Amino acid sequence: MRDYPNTYYSATRLPASERPPLRGAATADVCVIGGGLAGLSTAWELIRLGRSVVLLEARCVGWGASGRNGGFVLQGWSEGLRAIEKRCGLDHARALFGLSVEGVGIVRDTLAKHALPGCNPTAGKLSVTRYEAADQLQRHRDRMARHYGYDFTYVDRPTLRGLLKSDLYFQALRDPVGFHFHPLNYCLGLAGLIERAGGRLFEGTAMTGLHRNAKPGAEARWRVDTADGSVACRDVVMCGGGYGGREFGPLHRAFLPIATYVVLTERLGDRLSDFVATTDAVGDDRRSSDYYRVVDGDRLLWGGRITTRDEQDEKRLAALLRRDMSAVFPGLADVRIEKAWSGLMGYARHKMPHIARVEDGLWSCSSFGGHGMNTAPIGGRVVAEAITGESDRIRLFAPYRLTWNGGIFGPPAADLVYAGLRLMDAWQESRSRRQGA
Secondary structure (H helix, E strand, O other): OOOOOOOHHHHOOOOOOOOOOOOEEEEEEEEEEOOOHHHHHHHHHHHHOOOOEEEEOOOOOOOOHHHOOOOEEOOOOOOOHHHHHHHHOHHHHHHHHHHHHHHHHHHHHHHHHHOOOOOOOEEEEEEEOOOOOHHHHHHHHHHHHHHHOOOOEEEOHHHHHHHEOOOOOOOEEEEEEEEEOOHHHHHHHHHHHHHHOOOEEEOOOOEEEEEEOOOOOOOOOEEEEEOOEEEEEEEEEEOOOOOOOHHHOOOHHHEEEEEEEEEEEOOOHHHHHHOEOOOOEEEEOOOOOOEEEEEOOOEEEEEEEEEOOOOOOHHHHHHHHHHHHHHHOHHHOOOOEEEEEEEEEEEEOOOOOEEEEEEOOEEEEEOOOOOHHHHHHHHHHHHHHHHHOOOOHHHHHOOOOOOOOOHHHHHHHHHHHHHHHHHHHHHHHHHHHHHHO
16 A cells, blocks of 8 residues: 655545565666665666666655655856855856756657656746845846856746735846646656666665675676565665765765645635636745645645754644744735645755765765755666766766765754744845835
8 A cells, every 4th residue: 555645746636556566686787776766867877778687665655855845946056156166166167057957958858759648737936035136137147148147037026926916025137948747747757657667666665774895796786685585686776865874874864854844725626716826836046935826727846945954743834834824925815725735855965966976886866955856866867877888977976975974963053043044034025125115
């Protein structure tokens, strides 16, 4: 029996047969650990490059953050480009940004080429400001076109307020290339492609141990142990996200599980146009942003807040996010919340993913920090290319290696950082309102 959490996506997912757990010994060129988007993307890219693959998933395909997120597929990384430039230089930042755009293209092309059902891709994303930022946004638009060859559309205040009828919003940049979709159905569709191409997927199969073959020159350099079986393979790719446990060793010690929350409203009917008159996805510029989009024609899927505590009380989640929603659209203060859920993302301290060769034959493709629907697919491609010798693009991630997450001090430190960022947001927004008064 599948045990997906009670989300909008699990309620609207396409039927899929359950995959049995691994029992006995299996062999493959590569064993991929984790059946989220990173693991599925890595497996698919490896199969396309001629490698045999066994994928192990502790629960079921897309069970974690990959199947319960906002559904945004956008350019960029969780770390901002200015910070990447500061660490790596402009040319290196351009190359990394290009990979992020390629990741968007991977998802779009896979949807189109294979006609994956139930994904409902919808183009467009508005990045809105909650303070006066006309000059700032236009400078950013011009800089992105000049240095990165990427075109945003500037949206002024009157136009924006015709689309999003809130006094809190000032201006926006529109990304016409990004899109939003049903992430769980995409994961399920990708799993089907992998299996039809000969890949083997095992659900309900957690890795319990990882052992290097001590025999020099052995074809199978690694053995991955599970409760009832094992996989002998030449390479292992660790793709555990926010739900990865201690069995992931150095990867587990390098990221923090960070929670975010999502709710689904009742059907709003014609009432929706009083607040939202666009099919674009929306995200604001705050450090702990609100993000939302229209689903099923007249519902809002609304997400936000970041914490190291994985809140599970659905009533409390519904109340918290309804309050955030009504702060933006006061007329929705009485809206009924039909579903509320949380999800854990893997965050590195440097806010970039861990796409790396950990040691000979052991690779990581993880820690996408809430920006994984484009970066996990390109991460999977880059790792697959490194394993097969197709490219050395993995070197672009060398400045972002596995770093200690702070251990027991990591979560409280992260909470303090986010609290400070929220105070900065509040100060910036209140100053803009005073200046506009």
